[in-house]
Amino acid sequence: MSFLNTLINGNEGGLKTDGLTPTQKVTLRAVIVGILYYGLSALEGMMMRAHAITPLPMLNDSHYFSVMTVHPIVGIFGSTYLVVFGAFTFLVPYLMKKPLYSIKLANATWMLIALGALMSWLGGFIFHYAPLYTLYWPLPVDFSQYDAVGGLVFILGIALIMIGTLGFIYNIFATVFYTEEGHEKRPMKPLLISGLGIDGMLNIIYKLSGREPYAKEPAVSLPVVAIFRGTIDTFLDALVILTCGVLILVYIIGDLSGATMDYTSVNALLYKNFFWWGLDLIADGLVLIYIAGSWYLLAMLITGKKLFMQNIARAALLLELIVSWAVWSHHLLADQGQNNMMKLVSGEMVTAFELVTQGIAIFITLVTLWSARPLKMSNELKFLLGGILGFMLAVPAGIIQADMGLNRILHNTQWVAGPHFHVAILVGLTMTLYSAVYILWPTLTNGVKLYSQKMASYHFWAHLIGGIGMGAFMGMAAMDGALRRTLYLEGEYQTYMILAGICGLLLLSAWVVFLVNVLMSVGVKGLIGVFTKSKLDTKALVPEA
Amino acid sequence: MTDSVDVLNMLKLVYTIYTLSVISLIGWFAMGVVNPKGKPRLVKPSTFYAYVGVLITVGVAIHIVTFNKIPWVEIDFKRDSIQPAQIVNITIEKHEFILPSPKIELKCNEYVLFDVVSKDLTYGFGIFRQNNSMVTQMQVLPGSKNDLMWKFHKNGVYHLRSTEYSGPKGAHMYIKDVFEVSGCDEDDKYSQKGGN
Numbered sequence: 118m119s120f121l122n123t124l125i126n127g128n129e130g131g132l133k134t135d136g137l138t139p140t141q142k143v144t145l146r147a148v149i150v151g152i153l154y155y156g157l158s159a160l161e162g163m164m165m166r167a168h169a170i171t172p173l174p175m176l177n178d179s180h181y182f183s184v185m186t187v188h189p190i191v192g193i194f195g196s197t198y199l200v201v202f203g204a205f206t207f208l209v210p211y212l213m214k215k216p217l218y219s220i221k222l223a224n225a226t227w228m229l230i231a232l233g234a235l236m237s238w239l240g241g242f243i244f245h246y247a248p249l250y251t252l253y254w255p256l257p258v259d260f261s262q263y264d265a266v267g268g269l270v271f272i273l274g275i276a277l278i279m280i281g282t283l284g285f286i287y288n289i290f291a292t293v294f295y296t297e298e299g300h301e302k303r304p305m306k307p308l309l310i311s312g313l314g315i316d317g318m319l320n321i322i323y324k325l326s327g328r329e330p331y332a333k334e335p336a337v338s339l340p341v342v343a344i345f346r347g348t349i350d351t352f353l354d355a356l357v358i359l360t361c362g363v364l365i366l367v368y369i370i371g372d373l374s375g376a377t378m379d380y381t382s383v384n385a386l387l388y389k390n391f392f393w394w395g396l397d398l399i400a401d402g403l404v405l406i407y408i409a410g411s412w413y414l415l416a417m418l419i420t421g422k423k424l425f426m427q428n429i430a431r432a433a434l435l436l437e438l439i440v441s442w443a444v445w446s447h448h449l450l451a452d453q454g455q456n457n458m459m460k461l462v463s464g465e466m467v468t469a470f471e472l473v474t475q476g477i478a479i480f481i482t483l484v485t486l487w488s489a490r491p492l493k494m495s496n497e498l499k500f501l502l503g504g505i506l507g508f509m510l511a512v513p514a515g516i517i518q519a520d521m522g523l524n525r526i527l528h529n530t531q532w533v534a535g536p537h538f539h540v541a542i543l544v545g546l547t548m549t550l551y552s553a554v555y556i557l558w559p560t561l562t563n564g565v566k567l568y569s570q571k572m573a574s575y576h577f578w579a580h581l582i583g584g585i586g587m588g589a590f591m592g593m594a595a596m597d598g599a600l601r602r603t604l605y606l607e608g609e610y611q612t613y614m615i616l617a618g619i620c621g622l623l624l625l626s627a628w629v630v631f632l633v634n635v636l637m638s639v640g641v642k643g644l645i646g647v648f649t650k651s652k653l654d655t656k657a658l659v660p661e662a
Numbered sequence: 663m664t665d666s667v668d669v670l671n672m673l674k675l676v677y678t679i680y681t682l683s684v685i686s687l688i689g690w691f692a693m694g695v696v697n698p699k700g701k702p703r704l705v706k707p708s709t710f711y712a713y714v715g716v717l718i719t720v721g722v723a724i725h726i727v728t729f730n731k732i733p734w735v736e737i738d739f740k741r742d743s744i745q746p747a748q749i750v751n752i753t754i755e756k757h758e759f760i761l762p763s764p765k766i767e768l769k770c771n772e773y774v775l776f777d778v779v780s781k782d783l784t785y786g787f788g789i790f791r792q793n794n795s796m797v798t799q800m801q802v803l804p805g806s807k808n809d810l811m812w813k814f815h816k817n818g819v820y821h822l823r824s825t826e827y828s829g830p831k832g833a834h835m836y837i838k839d840v841f842e843v844s845g846c847d848e849d850d851k852y853s854q855k856g857g858n
Contacts, residue, residue, distance in 0.1 A: 178830035249827055253784040255804070262829040385784055385803045426710060451786075451799060451825075454806035457739055469721035476717040480710060483691060490700035494692070506688045510681060520725055522732030523673065526666045526796050529786060529825050536677070589681070596670045598795040600788075602827035604834075609794050 127640025128568040134646025136563050139220045140207060140658045145561055145647045147203025147227035148554065154195030154234060155547075156632065159625045161188040166587075166621040169614040172606060182249070183241035185602065186271075189250045192542070193399070194278045195234030199227055200550050201407060202285045204557065205344050207658065208414070209292050212338045215300070216656035218291035222284050229281030233274045240271025249602065250396075252361060254388040255380035258368035265372045272362050272369065279355045279362070286352045293337065293345060311337035312345040314438075317431020324428075335431070339424060340417075342431055343410020346438050350402030353442075357395020361388075386454045394445040400538070401471060402441030404546060406434060408508065409478035411549050415501050416482045418556055420489035425481050437474040444468040447519035451528040460521055468519040475512045479505055496573050500552035503581045507544025510585065511537055514592070527595065534601040535591025535617075543624065544584035551580075551631075560659060568637035576631040583623030590617035663815040664733055666797055667852060734798065734812065737773070741811040747772035754802055755781035757831040759822060761840065768814055770846040775811050780804040785832065786825030789841060791818065791853035799825040814843040818853030 161184050168176050210217040217223060240246045244267020248257040257268060293312055296303045310316050311332065319331035337345065364383070371378045413424050424430060446463035449455040482505060492498060514536040518527045527533065558567070567573060594613035599605070636644065653660065694700055729735050737744070748769050753760040768774050778787045780802045787810065788799035797820060800810040819842050824835035839855065
């Protein structure tokens with residue numbers, strides 16, 4: 118009775134949704150859907166992990182690779198984009214101390230992204246459309262292998278995600294720049310200079326030349342600078358992916374209408390450069406910048422102190438933005454048609470700067486935390502440290518594979534998938550997001566008490582050990598030659614795959630425990646109530662006291 | 663002469679040490695930051711700049727070391743000006759490798775150029791040992807030059823596998839025992855037929 122009562126009504130009364138503002142609700146909607154998509158992505162991951170141990174009879178080749186195709190779409194866009202966009206939709210107005218520009222647009226954003234992720238998933242699930250997220254030309258338009266209708270569903274899903282993303286971008290920039298009712302006009306220039314982090318750079322230059330700082334009190338707080346800067350990459354990335362989507366769509370419609378087109382009219386290498394320039398803005402642009410900003414914010418909130426070396430942090434964010442535009446060639450180090458100087462400069466040297474920019478973010482965050490000793494080991498602190506550890510492992514792994522010598526034997530191996538991007542996403546990024554979830558929890562739920570701290574601790578340890586362990590065993594398999602995106606049917610790397618599978622199970626169990634903990638805290642009624650219209654007619658972010 | 667096994671063994675060692683060090687560092691930090699006796703302490707800016715200097719040095723040093731220690735980097739850079747002793751022409755079409763002959767004998771300690779053409783999709787070209795570890799690879803793009811120059815220093819029999827996804831059929835682009843290197847002073851202990 119007690120368990121059932123808590124499940125339905127939540128812990129100590131659960132989430133009172135009547136008291137939630139429209140901004141709180143739209144934030145929670147995006148985050149909840151994002152967390153559910155994470156579970157779907159984790160299940161898909163486990164299917165693939167199990168198939169790597171021993172081929173599953175219900176997964177034929179086309180089904181397996183369609184799972185592999187939708188797995189990152191669901192994981193990155195359906196889950197991470199939604200959680201991040203949801204959190205930033207709340208944080209930007211919160212930090213700017215003014216209402217969100219448009220709550221309607223924020224609602225449209227999460228719905229478009231959620232619907233788009235679902236459509237893309239259906240493209241894989243029903244039609245087995247499986248060109249993978251890399252979409253290497255001309256594979257997405259190879260209709261001898263794939264059903265064009267499946268391609269249509271998949272690509273339209275991606276297009277919806279990108280349109281939703283553009284909506285988020287507009288809302289964020291508009292929130293930074295608009296002048297709210299009753300407030301004196303906010304001039305655009307200082308906001309733009311501060312948003313880009315140029316004031317931080319100017320402050321350093323002014324200090325070196327013995328002058329007064331350019332801006333003693335920057336117009337935009339540091340975490341907003343990171344969000345602003347990362348959103349520029351999000352915009353460029355959306356444009357590139359949309360352009361590729363339109364190109365693929367033209368070929369799909371041509372095929373469906375009987376006017377099949379010659380795919381050799383698109384140069385595969387040029388396309389690959391263009392596509393990776395855009396796609397890499399996620400991996401090496403907005404993720405790293407958003408993460409740095411999130412660390413800074415979390416460190417400030419946890420310690421209640423100002424950030425160590427603020428100007429350097431602002432300047433480093435500007436550097437990271439520029440670096441992110443020039444590193445895509447590290448994805449083409451095994452392409453012999455790619456110019457060697459491009460490989461050397463963009464692929465190796467500029468990419469190596471990510472070690473510096475991310476290293477600066479780690480240092481500043483840790484020093485800020487240390488400066489406030491002794492701290493309480495709260496959920497947000499432990500997840501933040503887990504997130505930092507994830508990037509301390511994953512970024513050097515990326516720098517290693519972005520080396521012309523090592524890439525020759527690491528390219529497309531499980532090294533890329535394991536120690537690099539799964540550790541970056543699962544440990545680095547996701548644990549940072551969980552830290553943000555825990556720290557924003559009281560503000561977004563108006564103080565709902567967490568159901569179980571033991572479950573939160575299990576969530577932490579299972580996620581951390583599972584994430585690092587899975588990456589490590591995939592990496593060890595890679596060093597013995599295991600490729601990604603292929604099938605091994607003779608049990609070639611079975612020991613590593615079993616160990617990686619056990620770690621994958623830990624990750625999945627961590628998510629289940631987290632979900633149960635959240636559900637028992639807010640209650641089923643509270644969860645459903647988040648998706649109903651807010652009864653508070655206010656633009657305020659949180660209920661007025 | 664260094665081969666991929668040596669490089670990967672070194673990487674395994676270095677990255678494992680690094681991983682354990684970083685985990686220990688964060689563990690130590692976590693204990694220290696919540697230590698009730700711990701006192702707030704700020705780091706001097708000079709420490710920060712020294713740290714940034716170390717990061718830059720490490721980032722650059724990795725590439726300088728590999729350029730000097732991994733032999734295939736220089737070969738790759740200079741392959742346009744090196745005259746190969748042997749050219750192996752391979753075509754890939756409809757998920758099949760079209761080889762000049764079922765078995766290809768490769769010269770030892772000579773420059774061998776693999777010139778691979780794709781007639782349709784983006785594929786990969788990878789050479790693997792009998793124990794499945796990778797010797798080398800490249801991407802094979804349609805409409806592009808895909809030439810990989812290599813020097814073999816050990817006797818062995820090697821497999822051929824596509825290292826890039828080209829649709830579900832591409833996962834089966836695997837031919838065993840295609841390449842045979844002979845005439846070297848040393849055997850590749852991981853690539854002996856019936857061996858390891």
